[in-house]
Amino acid sequence: MNKDRQPELPSLARTVTGLPPSGIRRFFDIAAKMQDVISLGVGEPDFATPWSIREEAIYSLEHGQTTYTSNYGLLELRSAIAAHISQLYDVQYDPESEILVTVGVSEGLDLAMRSILNPGDEVVVPEPCYVSYKPCIILAGGVPVTVRTTADTNFCVTPEQIEAVRTPKLKAILIGYPSNPTGATITRESMQKIVDYAQRHNLFIISDEIYDRLVYEGEHVCVSALHGAQERTILLNGFSKAYAMTGWRIGYACAPPSVLAAMVKIHAYTMLCAPIMGQKAALEALRHGDASLSEMVQQYNQRRRVIVDGLNSIGLECHMPQGAFYAFPKIVSTGLDAETFAERLLFEQRVAVVPGTAFGAGGEAHIRCSYATSIRNIEMAIERIGAFVQSLDRSDRRLRSITGSQ
């Protein structure tokens, strides 16, 4: 379109124009144009969807299964999800009234927020967190109240921190463990304390557990399994990470019937239903996907050890992440801020990482390194990052020798 001839249009929605653009977007734009980039910036598995799942979707297409499904999603799939959650976490959800198949966790999160928030209602969000948590709250008319977490406490939020920011408008707590970007998990005890707190102050808990199957140390704590949690929890999960199905856009939400009914109402008007091909594929994932899953988990775990060891060895202090597929090293030792570090690393050594600032407070002195890539790539990336860190050291020393400072 010719910019000069563009007519003046009515103004856009203030909620949207006020949203800051994603901090990740900018890096993508730069990195996408460069050659020979090793990317540790990818938030999705490097495995393709296991073939039996893809093949099932092809089969369903061949048989003309190209229609709408129930707003809730295929009952067969919801029943399989209920059985899956029951088997993994001993939590019972009624597939008829408590489970909704969504277009990824992203939609589930949006539905959850729009279902519970009135204008001005507040939601506590521990940071660093996934990039869409805060925008989803804002777009639903709510107010995100962030709580900063740090590596010293394994990025886990405490009731005391929430209490410090609580106002009468506080409606819900939004958490996501295992965490993107930190890879942190939360213990049963710590999570129970948050549940107890939510109970005491009558708050909803929205729990994004998309990385639940990618846990390498200890066990995943399903929030709904905790005492007193299920009745106030909106549990969000999906197939993207466990079964390498990001592009299929299939997730699910489990919630008490009244909350789920509200979510379904919005979903029915705005999305109608999740795509049937994806739902068929998801059903196959639940039936036969676990062998591929355990193979992927073993490989992620190997890469996790290699990348954390590598980062520490080049002087970037990195705690051991227990889940997901991200390492979240500190870069304070380099004296650079996260944005500058990530940008210079990309230009000088052609390694793409995401600055921790993209994930909010607590991320300033960190970068997110995804290890959803081959060991070979991880080793090469570590070499390059090491060279970059050393070049900083050298220029630092040169600077000191020039200025004569210590």
Next chain:
Amino acid sequence: MPKKPDEILSILARDARATVQQIAKMTGRSAEEVRTAIAQYEQMGVIKRYKTIIDWEKTGAENVVAFIDVKVKPARDVGFEAVARRIYRFPEVKSVWLVSGDRDLRVVVEGPNIRKLGEFVAEKLATIDGVTETNTHFLLKRYKEDDDVFVDAEEDTRLVVTP
């Protein structure tokens, strides 16, 4: 349930050149532990040897491979063993398996060309005492072999940076 195989073995099965240091990092064990385990596996014959997967076709080599199903009349006391042994000792023979079904041995042979391989089957294999029938299939195209795909592999088409 069968015991899960040692992670060290699955790493080496994927990459025989993985070093002790690399494996130690990947598994979270000490280098000494990994070195000892590998030495034991080698000694016990669990690890038979380390080899490289080569796409010979790309080197211009024109070796011919055939799969031969062999019907055997088992002999008293030795069953199929004696015949299998006589077959697998030929250097042309790459693999010999005893299989169920209406043929008994499945044999893989390799030779420089079809004529040579044909000669081998006719003169050596078919004439072994106890071999009553052979059925030869020449390999035409290799799609996948021992986990490795030899045709167009899937590419990583992910965006470079995603949330």
